[in-house]
Amino acid sequence: MNPSDPFGTPEPVQALSEAIGKLVAQTGPLRLMHLCGSHEHALNQHGLRQLLPKELKIIPGPGCPVCVCPAEAIDQAIQLAKQPQTTLVTFGDMLRVPGSRQSLAQAKAEGASVRMVYSPYDCLKLAQEQPTQTLVFFAVGFETTMAGVAGLIAQSLPKNLYFLVAGRYMPPVLRLLMEIHDETIRGFLLPGHAAIITGLEPYRFMETQYKLPSVVAGFEPADVLLGIWMLLKEIAQGTAGLKNAYPRAVRDEGNLKAQAWITQVFDLKPGVWRGIDLVEDSAFVLREAYRDQDALRALNADPGFPAQGHPPGCQCHRIMLGEKQPTDCGHFGQACNPQNPIGPCMVSPEGTCNSWSRFGIRSL
Amino acid sequence: MSRIELAQGAGGRGMQELLDQVIRPALSNPLLDQGHDGAYLPGQGLVMTTDSYVVSPLFFPGGNIGKLAVCGTVNDLAMCGAEPLWLSLGLIIEAGFEYDDLQKILASLAQTAKEAGVVVVTGDTKVVEAGKGDGIYINTTGIGRSRLAQPFSPKALKVGDRLLINGGLAEHGLAILAARESLPFETPPISDCACLHGLVETMLATCPEIRLLRDPTRGGLAALGNELASASSLSILLKEKDLPIKSPVQAALQMLGIDPLSVANEGKLVAFCPEASAEKLLKVMQAHPLGRDSAIIGEVIERQSAPLWIQTQIGTRRLVEMPLGEQLPRIC
Ligand code: SF4
Numbered sequence: 001m002n003p004s005d006p007f008g009t010p011e012p013v014q015a016l017s018e019a020i021g022k023l024v025a026q027t028g029p030l031r032l033m034h035l036c037g038s039h040e041h042a043l044n045q046h047g048l049r050q051l052l053p054k055e056l057k058i059i060p061g062p063g064c065p066v067c068v069c070p071a072e073a074i075d076q077a078i079q080l081a082k083q084p085q086t087t088l089v090t091f092g093d094m095l096r097v098p099g100s101r102q103s104l105a106q107a108k109a110e111g112a113s114v115r116m117v118y119s120p121y122d123c124l125k126l127a128q129e130q131p132t133q134t135l136v137f138f139a140v141g142f143e144t145t146m147a148g149v150a151g152l153i154a155q156s157l158p159k160n161l162y163f164l165v166a167g168r169y170m171p172p173v174l175r176l177l178m179e180i181h182d183e184t185i186r187g188f189l190l191p192g193h194a195a196i197i198t199g200l201e202p203y204r205f206m207e208t209q210y211k212l213p214s215v216v217a218g219f220e221p222a223d224v225l226l227g228i229w230m231l232l233k234e235i236a237q238g239t240a241g242l243k244n245a246y247p248r249a250v251r252d253e254g255n256l257k258a259q260a261w262i263t264q265v266f267d268l269k270p271g272v273w274r275g276i277d278l279v280e281d282s283a284f285v286l287r288e289a290y291r292d293q294d295a296l297r298a299l300n301a302d303p304g305f306p307a308q309g310h311p312p313g314c315q316c317h318r319i320m321l322g323e324k325q326p327t328d329c330g331h332f333g334q335a336c337n338p339q340n341p342i343g344p345c346m347v348s349p350e351g352t353c354n355s356w357s358r359f360g361i362r363s364l
Numbered sequence: 365m366s367r368i369e370l371a372q373g374a375g376g377r378g379m380q381e382l383l384d385q386v387i388r389p390a391l392s393n394p395l396l397d398q399g400h401d402g403a404y405l406p407g408q409g410l411v412m413t414t415d416s417y418v419v420s421p422l423f424f425p426g427g428n429i430g431k432l433a434v435c436g437t438v439n440d441l442a443m444c445g446a447e448p449l450w451l452s453l454g455l456i457i458e459a460g461f462e463y464d465d466l467q468k469i470l471a472s473l474a475q476t477a478k479e480a481g482v483v484v485v486t487g488d489t490k491v492v493e494a495g496k497g498d499g500i501y502i503n504t505t506g507i508g509r510s511r512l513a514q515p516f517s518p519k520a521l522k523v524g525d526r527l528l529i530n531g532g533l534a535e536h537g538l539a540i541l542a543a544r545e546s547l548p549f550e551t552p553p554i555s556d557c558a559c560l561h562g563l564v565e566t567m568l569a570t571c572p573e574i575r576l577l578r579d580p581t582r583g584g585l586a587a588l589g590n591e592l593a594s595a596s597s598l599s600i601l602l603k604e605k606d607l608p609i610k611s612p613v614q615a616a617l618q619m620l621g622i623d624p625l626s627v628a629n630e631g632k633l634v635a636f637c638p639e640a641s642a643e644k645l646l647k648v649m650q651a652h653p654l655g656r657d658s659a660i661i662g663e664v665i666e667r668q669s670a671p672l673w674i675q676t677q678i679g680t681r682r683l684v685e686m687p688l689g690e691q692l693p694r695i696c
Contacts, residue, residue, distance in 0.1 A: 013678040047680030118547065118620070221678050339378065339688040349621045358623075360670060360683035 007220035016225035017051040023232040029055035031184050032231055033177075033322055035170060036063035036191035037350025038219050044359035046221045057364045058228065062173055062320040063191060065141045066093050066348035068273040072307035073166035074099030077138045079303040080164060080295060081112035087130075088164075089123045090138035092116045093348040096341060100308035120145075120152045127161035136162045136295045139284075142170050143194040146284050147258035150265040153290060164295040167284040169268055170194050171202040176279050177321070178210045185322065187231040188214040192223070192246045197262070199254025203242055211240040218246035265290060274344055275310050275317030314343035319352050326353040327362055376583045376626070376687035380591070399595070401440040401578070402506070404515040411446040413437060414505040416454075422469065422499055424543040426536075426555030427630075429502055430473030435559045435630060436581070437506040438480050442561035443577045443633065445516060445568060446508030448480060453487035453504055458497035469500065480559040482506070511568055518595035520575045525664040526642035527600065528635045530563060530649050531556070531657035532610045533585060534617060537627035542616075553613060558631030563654045567635060571645045576636040579629070583687045586625040586672065588634060590686040593664075593671035602662035602674040602684070625674075626687035636664065 006012065024030070034040065040060045043049055049058065062068055074097055081088035081104065088104070095105040095116065108114040117123055123137045139149045146167040153163060170191065190203055195216040206214040213234035217227025227245040234241050244250055264287075271283020286294040295301055310317060313331055318324040326332045326345070336342035338354050345351035355361070372378040388396065395403045402413030417433045427435075434451065441448040453473070457466065477484055539555040541547065560579070568574060580588040585602070593600045602625075609624050617624050631654065637645050642660050649655035665673075670683040 008677060010678045044682070046676050046678055047682040050680045051678075116545070118545070337688060358685055360685050 007218065007222040009222075012222040013051065013225060016222060016229055020051075020056070020225065020229050020232060021053050023229065023236050024053045024056045026236050027232060030186045030235065031057045031059055031322075032187045032189060032228065033059045033061045033185045034063065034189035034191075034217075035061045035174065036189075036194070037067075037348065037352075037355070038193070039063065039189060039191065039217070039224060040352055040355050041349065042219045042221065042224050044355050044361050048221060048224055049364065051225070052228070056228075056232075058189070059185065059322040059364065060319070060352040061177065061188075061322055062273065062276060063170075064345065064348050064350035064352070065145070065168060066097055067316065067320065067344040067351045068168060068276065069094070069097065069140045069166050069344070070272040070274045070307065071098070071100045072272070073138075073140070073164070074104065075101070075303040075305070075307055076296070076301040077136075077164055078102065078104060078107040078112060080136045080299060080301050081107055081114050083134070083300065085132065086134040086136065086299075087113040087115055087126070088136050088138055089115045089117050089126060091118070091140065093350075094138060094140055097344055097347045098311065098341065100303075100305065120149045123161060124152065124155075124157070127158040131158070131160060134160050134162065134299070136164050136299065138164045138166070140166050142168060142191070143197040143262070146266065147197045147255070147262055150261035151258070153265045153286070153293060154261050157293065161293070162295040162299060163286065163290075163293055164301065165266070165284055165286055167266075168271060168273060168279075169282045169284060171198070171205075172279050172282040173273060173276065174203065175205065176277065178206075178212070180321070186235055187212060189224075189227045189231065190214050190216045192216055192218040192250060195244075195246070195250045195254065197255050197258045199250070200242055200244060200252050201254075207240050207242045213240045213243070215243045215245050216250050218249060275320055310344075311342050316343040316345040316353070319345055325364060326356045329353070333357060376587055378688065379582075380686070398515070398517075400444060400516065402444045402446070402508075404444065404510060409510045411441055411444045411508045411510050412505065413440040413444070414503065415440060416501060416503040418498065418501050419540065420498055421540075421543050422465065424555055425539050425552045427557035428469055428472050429500060430469035430471070431476045432557055432630060433502040433504045434473055434476040434480060434482070435557050437504040438482060438559045438561055439579050439630075439633070441506045441508035442559075442564040443516075443579050444508070444510060445512040445564070445577065446510045447565070448482045448506055448508040448561050450485045450507045451477060451482050451504050453484050454502065455487070455489045456497055456501040456503075457489065457491050458499055459491055459494040461499050466500070473502075476559065480561065511565070516576045518576060518592045521592070521596040521598055521636055521664050522575070522638070523598060523664055523666055524639045525575060525636050526639055526660050527602070527662040527664075528637065528642065528645055528649060528658060529580075529585075529608065529661050530560070530633055530652075530655040531631075532608045532613060533580075533629060533632070534609060534613055534624040534627035536630040537584070538613055538616060540628075541620075547616075549616065551612075553616065556629055556631035558654055560631065560633050560654060563649070563652045564633070566648055566652055567645060570648045571637055571641050573641050574635055574637045574645070577633055579633050581630060582628050584624070584626045584628055585634070586623070586684050586687050589672035589684065592636075596664070597667060599665050599668040599670070600662060600672050601665045601681075602672070604674050604677045606659050606661050608657045608659045608661075625684055634661075639663070
């Protein structure tokens with residue numbers, strides 16, 4: 001928490017939790033869902049659920065890009081990393097995600113060339129420093145990350161830099177959730193940093209089509225509580241507004257320049273969300289104009305075997321849909337822990353199982 | 365598990381298991397079983413400790429492996445309440461290592477030892493084949509003389525005891541990570557690597573009722589708190605708002621998604637003292653150059669369902685798990 005940020009101080013937190021208590025006394029028991037690993041992190045790091053009335057449950061949803069990255073993409077990344085004169089570059093939390101047969105970290109231990117970076121722009125430098133090496137950036141993330149990747153690809157790039165794109169776009173999965181969810185979820189907390197890029201409009205269908213309230217929220221304790229309070233207010237007055245509880249970072253129209261980069265570079269196609277399903281128009285893929293940079297088209301990324309489903313016993317898919325919680329899984333805290341993850345929700349700090357493990361959370 | 369994993373060297377739960385299940389049982393004896401940073405030897409009031417240094421990179425802002433090899437061992441003695449006297453020095457050098465670098469490391473080691481008033485009295489040097497070491501590994505063993513009437517033990521902790529720390533958390537671990545991964549900082553974070561025996565001497569002189577000292581190295585404050593609370597059969601409650609963390613360190617760790625509580629320190633100590641002495645001890649620490657940012661950061665509480673807890677800035681309480689072993693295994 002940033003101590004100088006008023007949204008991290010006790011006073012507004014206190015006031016908001018009291019206001020939330022009053023509204024829940026009116027609405028009765030209810031469940032809200034968030035879609036963002038960072039919201040789960042904030043809830044756990046600051047113990048925010050302790051401040052909420054017992055009748056109000058905040059359910060974690062499918063909001064971890066590492067967790068939903070399909071095994072097939074990891075298999076492809078490993079295949080590329082094993083090619084001679086080729087280095088696969090990616091974010092640190094992708095390394096230990098299990099693919100069908102192994103993780104990138106295991107492949108690296110066997111000699112595959114894998115490097116970790118903190119920003120997509122680091123691979124530009126790596127490609128310039130090693131002109132005879134083929135560099136492949138394994139791009140995994142939601143809108144926020146993919147906007148940065150698009151900004152990079154839109155530049156004129158060195159010929160030896162390629163992209164294996166497995167990014168996902170959030171609004172379509174919310175639509176899917178609306179089709180299959182059990183209707184006990186009465187409102188959605190939308191991810192603040194994705195909305196910084198896209199703005200509110202892509203979520204408008206929540207209001208018009210499904211008539212459920214949704215609120216964009218930030219990540220300091222009072223940001224999260226403000227989002228929850230605004231959702232409860234909509235519910236209490238019987239409205240289904242799409243609201244912004246994070247105006248200090250999110251403009252309603254989003255970041256137009258970043259949106260332009262994304263549209264210039266990426267198209268949206270059906271894409272697999274690990275454990276969930278194929279989701280229409282949710283996978284970022286490189287447009288025709290960038291085919292020479294596309295690792296899937298320009299290089300051999302075929303591992304030569306079909307991708308495996310999720311590990312036996314792992315409940316990640318049901319956790320991401322809000323049907324189960326980590327403690328419902330027999331592996332949780334036993335065979336599966338952040339050091340030895342079995343399922344994808346345990347790998348990334350954004351994953352629900354990982355977050356519950358690290359913060360000792362045992363119930364909603 | 366049939367093979368040692370890298371994470372078992374990182375000071376968290378994996379390392380604990382390795383020690384408890386394999387190493388201690390194989391060698392168990394009353395002196396080893398004291399389970400402290402060093403052993404209080406019978407009779408003479410002497411304390412002995414040993415530590416091996418395998419840090420990567422070898423040079424980092426705020427120090428290098430040579431300085432670290434003196435500070436780390438001197439601090440282990442200091443945490444036993446001992447005045448450090450003698451060191452041994454074991455060098456394992458990889459063929460091909462630059463003479464220049466070796467000289468720099470030794471000069472820094474000698475300088476640090478001189479400042480600390482310890483003498484290197486014996487040593488051993490081995491050279492291994494290229495590719496079989498990471499440039500250089502160093503082992504130092506330290507012998508010191510205890511200033512305590514009674515050896516420190518976690519069993520001495522009492523409910524209400526306060527925890528004090530001598531300054532900002534997480535600086536060593538972040539400096540190593542930044543140097544290793546070439547993270548783009550405008551001003552690179554600097555390791556807090558320092559010898560703490562001088563500070564300890566003044567602390568013990570004013571506050572002989574200190575119950576226990578421990579340095580939060582690998583696994584950071586989270587590992588220290590979990591370990592000591594478990595050993596004392598009590599629990600520890602940290603106060604988030606009182607934890608000294610420099611704001612650039614805080615910001616960088618937040619960006620990297622790393623919890624400052626589980627990051628290593630090399631120039632920090634945690635002192636446990638009775639509540640009534642806490643303010644007096646704090647003043648003494650703050651008056652010392654290595655303790656200007658000292659703070660009272662928590663207290664010992666009755667045994668709860670978990671050993672270590674933190675009261676968050678907004679007043680909620682959550683438990684702090686033993687780190688499982690971090691992403692940065694080679695930090696010291
Ligand atoms: S604990 Fe592990 S195996 Fe179980 S659901 Fe979570 S990630 Fe999957």
